[in-house]
Amino acid sequence: MKLIVASRSGWIENLTVLCRWQSTLCNRVALPFGDTLLTARLTMTHRQPLTIQKPDFTDDVAGLIYGYCFHSGAEPRPLTAQQACQAWQQQQGEGFIWLHVNLSHAASARWLKNNFAVDEDFFDEIQHGSHSTRIERQNDALMAVLNDVIFDARENSEQNATLWIWCRAGLVVSARFKPVRLIERLNDKLDELVLHSSTELLTHLLVEQETVLEQIVRQANQVVDQIEERLLSHHIKSNRSELGRLRRMLLRFQRLLAPEPAALFRLINRPPGWLDRQVVQDLRQFTEEFTVVLNDLIGLTERIRLLQEEIASRQMEQSNRTLFTLTVITVLALPINIIAGFFGMNVGGVPLANNPHGFILLVLLVTLFTCIAAWLTLRRRDKL
Template sequence: MNYGGDAAGLICGYLLAANTAPREVDTVQAAQWLANIPSGAAPQGQFLWLHFNLSHAQAVRWMERHADLPEAFFDALKDRSVSTRIERDDDTLIAVLNDAHFDFAFEPSDIATLWTSVAPHLMVTGRTHPLRSVDALRTAVRSGNAPCSSVALLAELMRTQASGLVDIVRGVTQRIDDVEDALLAGRLDHKRARLGVLRRLLVRLQRLLAPEPAALFRLLQHPPAWMGSDDAQELRDSTEEFSVVLRDMQGLQERIKLLQEEIAASVQEANSRSLFVLTVVTVLALPINILAGLFGMNVGGVPLADNGHGFWIIVAVVAAFTAVAGWLALRDTRDQ
């Protein structure tokens, strides 16, 4: 299968079961398997995972025709809602998750949405952009590390997503360390702007992901009847991992904020020094400018015009006034 999906937009499909190697299926095999099972029942503990490219025009049509998904899932797809949530619709779990792009480049726009439907016999995921966590889960399933239930697969997806966020937090931490080292060395250059980008990235990630643990906790208070205690515990564990990562992200935001304040103070201090130097130069040049303007007027009666020592007298007067002006400008600095 190609990366963008087959004729129905299916990127990958696997038939999974406990103690059985995953079997890759296409849309024809998936449709036959779904048509042959009773509604809500998984034969011999089997379940199907189908991952679709929602940019493909046929993806939603195939799901409507063969997957028997609840209307709430299709409503979420039509609304293109990106607000993170996990909720029940009868015996089906509907999840809207957010994740980093496959080619994540630490930009706030490198985040996309994954729509998920989880039933006892079927898990359907759909996205419009390639996502890191789903690709990592797909690689793990292909290598044989497959969970034994659809809820366990959802929990594994959550853990993979949390691991990806840990990598993002590490990358952001490294970049913040670089900016901090440049600040201590007095070499800010263009890295000041990167702090703003990183902070916007963390704020966007936290805004999109923060509701996720709370939504899971609410779900676990009233889980579906078919969800086993082991599956519920796996979801609870994945939620705790998410909470830890979110706390780390909040700490990074505070660190970036402190760095931005320190950089702003440093820039303000440099601007103040430049303004002070400019003020001193202006004050020192004021006496000579005034005298040059007065003696440069083309009128009669200019003092010392016929005096042989007039030039040196004017130089002495200018020097005296300049010294007085310099003393007045610099005395506050000496007091400090």
């Protein structure tokens, strides 16, 4: 009996070694031995790392960055891509859904068109339309284009991001290629806002656009004030180049951030039927406030132009003064050069050659001609 147990134990050990040699990951080998079970846990020498999958993989496929469902009297509820589709199908006219997508994902446009019936014209506008700020009516929906820029007076700010918004009753879709700070700020303070409709969210983004332009005008005013204080210093050349760069930057921001008035007035005069009157009134107020900011920007640009002209006139005056000084020096040196040229001709008959006081007389003669030339030059300058 002991021999049988020993042989069975050796067989178990050999089988365990064989299983380890096969390198089966986390495999449990259960071997019967009497009334007990011998479990051999075998582990591979090289383990493969486990990939953690997102709870909702469709967010990456659809390009959804943020998704929220808004209801009156409740906090915004985050949505995944699948939850957003279900919420849109079950929506009964109360509240609205906001979707923020990344257009760098190729399937984002198809996902929006198939599940939320977003107009094809909206995506055509993204691909082929202008990037200037505007809000207009697109069929029975609203389409807005907003821009986010970075203002830095010390260097050329060429970084800007465009945000496209499609809005209708119960749904707001915002799309971008590059990150937009307007959306990030909105997402940070979303719990503090009280939004009852999709148009209120759109109006809030328009106000944020106006705030961006106000900050740019305020910062540019500070830079212009500093340049104006340094205008009397010896850094006129650097001031002029800085003003030129600042003026070009402001003109570019004005082109990007200023809304097109024609499209906005058409929307205010002929709004869609589902648009609330209060929203139309808010758009009118936004237009007036934005006009004030644009006037400030235009006034600042005109102020920069006047400073450039002042600096240019001072540089011209300094150049004229330098040129006049060189002219005076040339005129004063002319008699000396002429007389030295005449007396330097190695020919006979040179006057005062045999006079013992010839040098003194020649110096007095040159001084006399120089004083006469200087008097005539200064007299002419006083007349001018």
